[in-house]
Amino acid sequence: xxxxxxxxxxxxxxxxxxxxxxxxxxxxxxxxxxxxxxxxxxxxxxxxxxxxxxxxxxxxxxxxxxxxxxxxxxxxxxxxxxxxxxxxxxxxxxxxxxxxxxxxxxxxxxxxxxxxxxxxxxxxxxxxxxxxxxxxxxxxxxxxxxxxxxxxxxxxxxxxxxxxxxxxxxxxxxxxxxxxxxxxxxxxxxxxxxxxxxxxxxxxxxxxxxxxxxxxxxxxxxxxxxxxxxxxxxxxxxxxxxxxxxxxxxxxxxxxxxxxxxxxxxxxxxxxxxxxxxxxxxxxxxxxxxxxxxxxxxxxxxxxxxxxxxxxxxxxxxxxxxxxxxxxxxxxxxxxxxxxxxxxxxxxxxxxxxxxxxxxxxxxxxxxxxxxxxxxxxxxxxxxxxxxxxxxxxxxxxxxxxxxxxxxxxxxxxxxxxxxxxxxxxxxxxxxxxxxxxxxxxxxxxxxxxxxxxxxxxxxxxxxxxxxxxxxxxxxxxxxxxxxxxxxxxxxxxxxxxxxxxxxxxxxxxxxxxxxxxxxxxxxxxxxxxxxxxxxxxxxxxxxxxxxxxxxxxxxxxxxxxxxxxxxxxxxxxxxxxxxxxxxxxxxxxxxxxxxxxxxxxxxxxxxxxxxxxxxxxxxxxxxxxxxxxxxxxxxxxxxxxxxxxxxxxxxxxxxxxxxxxxxxxxxxxxxxxxxxxxxxxxxxxxxxxxxxxxxxxxxxxxxxxxxxxxxxxxxxxxxxxxxxxxxxxxxxxxxxxxxxxxxxxxx
Amino acid sequence: xxxxxxxxxxxxxxxxxxxxxxxxxxxxxxxxxxxxxxxxxxxxxxxxxxxxxxxxxxxxxxxxxxxxxxxxxxxxxxxxxxxxxxxxxxxxxxxxxxxxxxxxxxxxxxxxxxxxxxxxxxxxxxxxxxxxxxxxxxxxxxxxxxxxxxxxxxxxxxxxxxxxx
Ligand code: FES
Ligand code: FES
Numbered sequence: 009x010x011x012x013x014x015x016x017x018x019x020x021x022x023x024x025x026x027x028x029x030x031x032x033x034x035x036x037x038x039x040x041x042x043x044x045x046x047x048x049x050x051x052x053x054x055x056x057x058x059x060x061x062x063x064x065x066x067x068x069x070x071x072x073x074x075x076x077x078x079x080x081x082x083x084x085x086x087x088x089x090x091x092x093x094x095x096x097x098x099x100x101x102x103x104x105x106x107x108x109x110x111x112x113x114x115x116x117x118x119x120x121x122x123x124x125x126x127x128x129x130x131x132x133x134x135x136x137x138x139x140x141x142x143x144x145x146x147x148x149x150x151x152x153x154x155x156x157x158x159x160x161x162x163x164x165x166x167x168x169x170x171x172x173x174x175x176x177x178x179x180x181x182x183x184x185x186x187x188x189x190x191x192x193x194x195x196x197x198x199x200x201x202x203x204x205x206x207x208x209x210x211x212x213x214x215x216x217x218x219x220x221x222x223x224x225x226x227x228x229x230x231x232x233x234x235x236x237x238x239x240x241x242x243x244x245x246x247x248x249x250x251x252x253x254x255x256x257x258x259x260x261x262x263x264x265x266x267x268x269x270x271x272x273x274x275x276x277x278x279x280x281x282x283x284x285x286x287x288x289x290x291x292x293x294x295x296x297x298x299x300x301x302x303x304x305x306x307x308x309x310x311x312x313x314x315x316x317x318x319x320x321x322x323x324x325x326x327x328x329x330x331x332x333x334x335x336x337x338x339x340x341x342x343x344x345x346x347x348x349x350x351x352x353x354x355x356x357x358x359x360x361x362x363x364x365x366x367x368x369x370x371x372x373x374x375x376x377x378x379x380x381x382x383x384x385x386x387x388x389x390x391x392x393x394x395x396x397x398x399x400x401x402x403x404x405x406x407x408x409x410x411x412x413x414x415x416x417x418x419x420x421x422x423x424x425x426x427x428x429x430x431x432x433x434x435x436x437x438x439x440x441x442x443x444x445x446x447x448x449x450x451x452x453x454x455x456x457x458x459x460x461x462x463x464x465x466x467x468x469x470x471x472x473x474x475x476x477x478x479x480x481x482x483x484x485x486x487x488x489x490x491x492x493x494x495x496x497x498x499x500x501x502x503x504x505x506x507x508x509x510x511x512x513x514x515x516x517x518x519x520x521x522x523x524x525x526x527x528x529x530x531x532x533x534x535x536x537x538x539x540x541x542x543x544x545x546x547x548x549x550x551x552x553x554x555x556x557x558x559x560x561x562x563x564x565x566x567x568x569x570x571x572x573x574x575x576x577x578x579x580x581x582x583x584x585x586x587x588x589x590x591x592x593x594x595x596x597x598x599x600x601x602x603x604x605x606x607x608x609x610x611x612x613x614x615x616x617x618x619x620x621x622x623x624x625x626x627x628x629x630x631x632x633x634x635x636x637x638x639x640x641x642x643x644x645x646x647x648x649x650x651x652x653x654x655x656x657x658x659x660x661x662x663x664x665x666x667x668x669x670x671x672x673x674x675x676x677x678x679x680x681x682x683x684x685x686x687x688x689x690x691x692x693x694x695x696x697x698x699x700x701x702x703x704x705x706x707x708x709x710x711x712x713x714x715x716x717x718x719x720x721x722x723x724x725x726x727x728x729x730x731x732x733x734x735x736x737x738x739x740x741x742x743x744x745x746x747x748x749x750x751x752x753x754x755x756x
Numbered sequence: 757x758x759x760x761x762x763x764x765x766x767x768x769x770x771x772x773x774x775x776x777x778x779x780x781x782x783x784x785x786x787x788x789x790x791x792x793x794x795x796x797x798x799x800x801x802x803x804x805x806x807x808x809x810x811x812x813x814x815x816x817x818x819x820x821x822x823x824x825x826x827x828x829x830x831x832x833x834x835x836x837x838x839x840x841x842x843x844x845x846x847x848x849x850x851x852x853x854x855x856x857x858x859x860x861x862x863x864x865x866x867x868x869x870x871x872x873x874x875x876x877x878x879x880x881x882x883x884x885x886x887x888x889x890x891x892x893x894x895x896x897x898x899x900x901x902x903x904x905x906x907x908x909x910x911x912x913x914x915x916x917x918x919x920x921x
Contacts, residue, residue, distance in 0.1 A: 020858065022863070023854075023855040023860075026863030026866050027838075027842075027852075027854045027855055027867075028847070028851060029838035029839050030839075033800075033864065038795075124781070125788060125792060198862070198864070198898055199802045199864040199865045199896065199898045200800070200864045247862070249863070249864030250862040250864060251862075252898070282802070282803040282804065282805065478862055479861030479863065479899045480861070481861075649858060649861075651858070652858050652861055652899075655900055655904065656900035656901065657900070659900025685805070690902070692897075692905065692906065693893040695889075697903075698903050
């Protein structure tokens with residue numbers, strides 16, 4: 009396959025639609041007679057609703073109905089407990105409007121449906137609710153005392169494995185240190201708020217525009233809980249205004265809008281408010297008890313990483329936080345543990361690099377602290393303890409691992425050699441300048457997927473799959489791969505995703521979409537090419553009658569014999585010959601088939617990130633002035649969109665380090681800063697110069713093309729690098745995220 | 757009686773050069789007026805509270821958060837939204853620069869970023885790179901496309917004004 013697009017910086021194919029405001033998101037599809045639903049959120053953390061008076065709300069002109077636990081339809085969901093989704097953790101899932109019980113603050117408790125958004129919003133404020141409160145606990149630091157091992161956890165959960173005798177080797181270690189690192193509760197907050205527009209076509213027949221990272225997940229969920237036929241419901245999400253994990257589970261606006269539409273036999277749209285974006289799923293807070301031991305040469309002799317992570321009272325959300333400490337570096341003695349602290353908050357939900365973003369904050373800060381004690385350069389310490397294989401998984405070799413090159417090329421680009429390991433040694437005016445670095449790691453997985461390829465009489469090739477593009481560039485890489493497979497200009501190719509009528513695709517998360525699609529698109533295109541070739545060969549007096557498929561090449565709408573390019577058949581003639589307007593083929597990969605070759609290997613992406621900060625000690629302000637992120641992630645399909653993925657990850661890492669935290673008032677069990685004014689995220693002014701380096705890395709195990717995925721790796725380690733740089737600047741070690749001015753001033 | 761049958765406030769907004777008659781209740785925000793009544797969903801809602809900049813539009817050339825103002829307050833004003841800046845065939849220089857620099861990922865903050873950058877250029881206050889960063893900080897981008905947004909806007913400012921930041 010000639011690579012005209014793959015591996016080349018290619019503008020997003022959906023770019024023009026996005027910059028002209030024509031890309032439509034879930035809340036932007038409409039139909040005549042559409043009703044608007046506004047959700048009413050509860051105001052206590054635990055207890056029950058004694059009374060809910062909607063009489064005033066119903067008097068508002070244009071209000072049609074108020075739904076709550078008092079009058080909710082008797083849908084199957086409430087009776088048979090079939091309300092799993094593809095990403096639900098083990099436990100008793102929350103069912104909106106099931107009964108009067110309140111399980112968490114901001115729980116949805118009523119839905120006002122009206123002819124206009126304005127009327128519904130106004131009426132929602134007129135609903136009077138009385139509660140009986142019960143004692144609750146939202147403070148993880150108290151709940152940790154009762155923390156217990158998870159029973160089953162969630163999909164992807166891996167019980168951390170210990171090895172050797174970490175306690176003994178720690179006791180006898182020549183150099184050691186121990187401390188506790190805390191990561192805070194963070195909320196995804198994609199810019200687009202969760203929304204579902206449910207178009208009612210008749211009993212049981214719906215078209216749903218949903219904000220989701222997987223239309224098949226929303227489809228399965230809705231069909232399960234409302235007992236609908238999959239053929240009668242179509243879920244669409246052509247554009248998704250950011251996900252970062254928040255769209256991995258269907259959110260409650262989907263269920264409520266569908267409930268209202270089916271009950272009222274009318275089309276309904278429900279959009280959550282920004283405040284309500286804090287009412288479901290978050291990155292869990294974690295407390296990391298951490299010990300490292302080494303000999304004088306810097307070789308690690310003991311790693312101890314015990315984690316307490318919060319989850320709700322009703323579901324066991326678990327993420328792999330400690331386990332990274334067992335794979336990232338070579339060490340014979342490792343003691344890992346993971347316990348859950350149950351609190352009266354909603355269940356956490358995967359958020360960009362779930363687990364690694366928290367666990368590797370502890371690990372990578374810990375190594376920095378150890379390097380200082382050893383009087384060793386942090387990179388040298390990491391090289392010394394380089395993991396030659398995956399000790400936690402039967403010593404499997406890496407499918408590929410260019411981490412060393414990440415250290416070296418990153419350091420070079422950053423100018424690491426100019427760093428003085430002694431804190432407070434570099435100043436810029438009244439600000440102290442510090443350099444810090446960290447490593448990062450994320451798994452490189454692939455999932456089963458199906459793709460359809462179609463060639464039509466306009467000479468256009470379409471590739472489609474029920475996958476998703478949340479800004480990740482899925483449309484573009486699909487078009488690139490298909491264009492190269494058929495030797496077409498990218499304008500002749502159309503990519504279609506975000507539609508449940510398309511061939512089955514997995515949830516888009518975990519950085520596996522690109523690798524999975526790299527198989528799906530190529531397999532589907534190959535199958536279509538074979539069909540087209542066979543047809544061409546079978547034509548009367550075909551110029552290709554003696555040619556073989558293996559010896560053929562597709563280019564600009566023709567199929568040629570490679571050995572004699574005068575022998576060719578136009579693809580349009582094949583369509584005419586077949587008397588068809590379009591020829592389609594569907595192919596892909598099932599799970600088992602995809603896994604066999606991969607089994608003996610450990611598959612991960614790696615990174616090294618370097619950060620320069622300037623710290624104003626008097627004001628406790630930290631500026632991140634420069635970042636270099638060196639990433640080894642196999643084959644890069646599109647350096648332009650890939651770079652953006654890493655930039656985004658780095659910005660998230662800075663945000664995690666310096667800004668983001670859900671501040672909870674434990675007297676009320678309520679998030680105090682549930683708005684974008686008070687939940688701080690990185691803004692334009694906070695971002696200095698960020699450089700991304702992709703290391704050349706060959707890998708023929710992880711996927712055919714060597715694609716590994718990039719959604720998570722950019723954030724992993726970044727927060728640690730910021731914290732390490734702050735230490736280097738002012739000699740203060742803050743082990744509790746985020747590193748806000750109050751903590752810095754207190755420390756200095 | 758249904759709300760829809762009730763007399764509502766009728767006003768004329770000059771949106772993207774076209775007089776558009778909207779029949780709406782007086783408490784409809786300009787943002788909802790555009791999205792729900794004028795059928796222009798290019799302007800985005802990210803918070804409805806003036807905290808994110810996704811809803812930025814131009815009113816008589818000045819950038820404002822359209823969620824923080826009522827539609828009825830703009831009777832007769834010239835409103836420019838993302839749909840009025842350029843077309844697919846003929847992109848506005850900022851729109852073209854955003855595509856070229858990959859200055860977005862999900863694209864949800866993008867209309868607001870672009871309208872904000874147009875307003876910024878109309879203001880003519882940007883003298884340094886730091887000014888540019890500061891004055892674009894009212895537009896949040898959760899995808900973290902900031903440095904590409906910066907490059908795109910800087911390029912267009914330089915090209916337009918010849919002033920090198
Ligand atoms: S929607 Fe207007 S500022 Fe956020
Ligand atoms: S591009 Fe997604 S929020 Fe800016």
